[in-house]
Amino acid sequence: SILALKKHTHFSKHIFYLIVLIFPSYSSSSCFPQEKEMKMSRHISTGPSSFIPENEIIGAMPLSDSTVMFLDEEFSGRMDNLTQLMGLHPHYLQAFLRCHYYLLRMDGPLPHHYRHYIAIMAAARHQCSALVCQHVQEFEQIGVCSDWLRGLEFCPQRLRNLNEINKILAHRPWLITKQHIQALVKTGEHSWSLAELVHAVVLLAHFHALASFVFGSGVNPDLEVTEVNGVTDDLCPPAMAGLCTCHLTNSNQANGNPVCNPDTGSELEALMERMKRLLEEREDDDASEEEMFTRFEKEKKESLLVVSAGFDEEVVPPSPVARFVDDPSFGYQDFARHGEDNPPTFKAQDYSWEDHGFSLVNRLYSDIGHLLDDKFRTACDLTYYNMASHEGVDTSMLRRALFNYVHCMYGIRYDDYDYGEVNQLLECSLKVYIKTVTCYPERTTRRMYESYWHQFRHSEKVHVNLLLMEARMQAELLYALRAITHYMT
Known part of the structure; x- marks a missing residue:
């Protein structure tokens, strides 16, 4: 059974929670309590969104047990502002979390620290400090290659080679040609396999688009991220709103x-x-x-x-x-x-x-x-x-x-x-x-x-x-x- 697998010391919690997201029937009342509720990450003055009144978001999410359990594990009993906004549409939120989680956590062509660094590169194209801060923190928690967070010039040439396709995808994707692909997969010691490149491209597009949702919905930075010490604090002062005045x-x-x-x-x-x-x-x-x-x-x-x-x-x-x-x-x-x-x-x-x-x-x-x-x-x-x-x-x-x-x-x-x-x-x-x-x-x-x-x-x-x-x-x-x-x- 699923519960027996979970107790096995070699059964990854990541695999377990992805299975439950994909197959919600596993979260029946015999396995998980029905009355579980998520604690919201509250902003006293602004709430999850600077565009939407907090009382129209908080408590408005009839989430399935499988989604609640997953969020409880990932966010330690709290939900970030982005998830709260998407939670206004629980059916979509579950589809989003399956994909988002698979891209960042599950087995794939790219190592996990690469995935978060690519997320940082993509979000930075739109100055989306909320997403950059989140994945800087994720990168720090992995505990490798911390120097990369000092800037692009400190990361490997292999990642820097993504700069061209990152900026074109973000702003003028119709300019991408097979020559751009060839330059990435045929660069000697810094080359990408096609599988790695597809993973990277999906990550770039995912976080470019996610930046659109963050700004379009007025998602506020999470205090839990902006108040940490170190590199994240340097990048993400708590008072930064990240919005322009056009x-x-x-x-x-x-x-x-x-x-x-x-x-x-x-x-x-x-x-x-x-x-x-x-x-x-x-x-x-x-x-x-x-x-x-x-x-x-x-x-x-x-x-x-x-x-x-x-x-x-x-x-x-x-x-x-x-x-x-x-x-x-x-x-x-x-x-x-x-x-x-x-x-x-x-x-x-x-x-x-x-x-x-x-x-x-x-x-x-x-x-x-x-x-x-x-x-x-x-x-x-x-x-x-x-x-x-x-x-x-x-x-x-x-x-x-x-x-x-x-x-x-x-x-x-x-x-x-x-x-x-x-x-x-x-x-x-x-x-x-x-x-x-x-x-x-x-x-x-x-x-x-x-x-x-x-x-x-x-x-x-x-x-x-x-x-x-x-x-x-x-x-x-x-x-x-x-x-x-x-x-x-």
């Missing part, structure tokens, strides 16, 4: 976009009406393939108008995690830039996650494909059939618009999707928020978070951030895995 623009109302800042009383009803109308129009719309492509190109070009005002792209603000960043001036640029030869559109039918990426990543890094696929599907399929005060609503159209808009900004097109729906469903203040959270999350502000969907619950906005996070991660993986495929063939 402002919304009202300049992107052209080209048929919905008007910014609509009357909050009619915002929800107007959105519901547009969804109803689009459903009716779908039945009569027999647009040609050329027309569908034109609608995609229109939306892609209009995304250029979605900007955050008051931010000088040439100025790189100082950051306490800068020691882990190479080429800090390299940042996001629009996929479709005015007056330039742009990269060709990534056609999803030519290289999709379902038909291509999943099998490749699963072949080179056993089982991670299944865990990623479950996480993607859970975020996209998650629904309570509610929209604010309305019940019994099919939100699939809205969820797909959010996911596909992110991929559109990254130059990925689905030929079976009508991109004209994006303009009808996503008001411009929401587009500003999506682009900021996805492309340069460190600029996200509370004002941006509060600027859209005024009548919606905070849990619904957290769901938006889950969709944005997964859409971004999948986009990065598609470009990276396509480049690996081209290298292999």
